[in-house]
Amino acid sequence: MRNFITTSIPYVNDSPHIGHIYEFIIADIFARYKRLKGEEVFFQSGTDENGIKMVKSAEEKGRNVKEYVDEKYTEFYALKEKFNLSFDKFIRTTSEEHKLGVYKFWDLCKNDIYTGYYKGYYCISCESYYEESEAPDFICPIHKKKLEKFEEKNYFFKLTKYLDEVKKLIEEDKIKIYPIEKKIEILNILREGKIKDLSISRDAQRSKGWGIPVKNDNSQVIYVWFDALLNYLTGLGFGSDDESLFEKFWNKGIVYHFIGKDIVKFHAIYWPAMLLSAKIKVPENIIVHYHITIEGEKMSKTLGNVISPQDFLNKYPYEAVRFYLAHQPIFSDWDFSWNHFNEVYEGILKKDLANLILRIFGILKKAHFTEIDLDKNYLQEEIVNILKSFENEFKKFEFNSAYNKSLELVRKLNQLIDYKKIWESKDIEDFSTLVNGLLTILQIYEPLLPETINKIKEKLESKDNKFINKKITFSPFYR
Incomplete structure (x- = not known):
């Protein structure tokens, strides 16, 4: 099985925050899970660097746009190493490779592109036009900022031509949207019949020339969402001299897009329609995570409650951050404190999980067995059932639920050690059960805590279904 796993690409108009690292980490956990299953994975993220928003942000700070964008790109890319993210590709939408792919895609859609005039209200923050009926008070419904009125010549994409086909694909689960509430939401939007053709360019003068120029028309730059969505193809080499990755992972693979709930319409309506126009396969899976509030308040610079990835690292090891975020609900808003x-x-990572691993290695170090037969496991059925429950939740992308179920095994093993006083035992079945439980826990937590689990696994040895007790020492991953 081939898997193409992506995050949305964040705007680089500001520094990374908790929402960005949350999406990166849950997608990384899924990518690592798939690799451990022996499946081929290409895991991609990147930065969205075009659009009027970039120009405005740089101007507000008195900065050169390119220098500002380069600086912010560096901040986002640095998260790869800081949080051990296993990206295979981190694309920039200002790169030449991306531009070439965008032009190829534009040409494939050229029969569905026409010129016209757009008159409406524009939100720079979400780079979208709004009809008066959508924002009667002229305030962006997402960003709560005053909309700007614009009238200009643009290129348009015949979005309406493909809406029925997009609706059918979603209804038939050929494009699966998780959770089902978001599928229903998108279908309701499609059934309302209010969607119009999409403006896919912006006036170059208004955009200060920042963006990808429309082919053969320097008076226009390509609309940031039309160009940004194409990162999913250009990161695989689409439009380059070597499209082998695009062929392997897009055309012949299963696609998983991890995105936030405020950009579902772009991914579930605009993106499939664009692909249908270009006669390219649509993505099979769109996984929509919800938003994070900070101690009951919306995250805001004004309130001074923005949490950055570095704020975490100043207080905790990075694997503690991965652990915490994976245990939060993906399909409902949740509050951080x-x-x-x-x-x-303190309570789950250190007291429950890390302490259990320490206890098991401490018991094994004192045991007189040099080999432990793994077939003598009297919790086999329970371990299998817990692992099955974990797998079922994971396949539904309910990562928090999956890991909460795995904690049943952690607690069960801690209780077993206490109840049977295994540190005093000479019964091989006790040790077989303990080691089987340990190996299952390592299997479950490796995508989440890859560095620590790999360090442990490097010290372990099994042969002919026997665990070789090398009496190793485990160094905890917390400080």
Whole structure:
């Protein structure tokens, strides 16, 4: 099985925050899970660097646009190493490779592109026009900012031509949207019949020339969403001299897009329609995570409550951050607080999981067995059932639920050690059960805590279904 796994690409108009690292980490966990299953994976992210928003942000800070964008790109790319993210590609939409792919795609859609005049209200923050009926108070419904009125000549894409086909693909689950509430939401939008053709360019003068120029028309730059969505193809080499990755992972693979709930319409309506026009396969899966509030408040610079990835690293090891974020609900809004983070860190990661691993290695170090037969496991059925429950939740992208179910095994093994006083035992079945439980926990938590689990696994040895007790020492991953 071939899997193409992507995150949305964040705008680089500002520094990374908790929402960005959350999406990166849950997608990374899924990519690592698939690799551990022996499946081929290409995992991609990147930065969205075009659009009027970039120009405005740089101007507000008195900066050169390119220098500002380069600086912010560096901040986002640095998260790869800081949080051990296994990206195979991190694309920039200002790169030449991306531009070539965008032009090829534009040509494939040329029969569905025409010129016209757009008159409406524009939100720079979400780079979208709004009809008066959509924002009667002239305030962006997402960003709560005043809309700007524009009238200009643009290129348009015949979006309406493909809406029925997009609706059918979603209804038949050929494009699966998770959770089902978001599928229903998109189908309702499509059934309302209010969607119009999409303006896919912007006046170059208004955009200060920042963006990808429309082919053979320097008076226009390509609309940032039309160009940004194409990163999913250009990152695989689409439009280059070597399209082998595009052929392997897009055309012959299964696509998984991880995105936030505020950009579902772009991914579930605009994107499939664009692909249908270009006669390219549509994505099979769109996984929509919800939003994070900070101690009951919306994250805001004005409130001074923005949490950056570095804020976490200043207080905790990066694997603690991965652990915490994976244990939060993906398909509902959730609230972050430092108190809650510390409760999960101290109570679950340290007290339950890390302490169990320490206890098991401590018991094995004192055991007189040099080999432990793994077939003598009296919790086999329970371990299998817990693993099955974990797998079922994981396949539904309910990562928090999956890991909460795996904690049943952690607690069960801790209880078993206490109840049977295994540190005093000379019964091989006790040790077989303990080691089987340990190996299952390592299997479950490797996508989440890859560095620590790999360090442990490197020290372990099994042969002919026997665990070789090398009496190793485990160094905890917390400080």
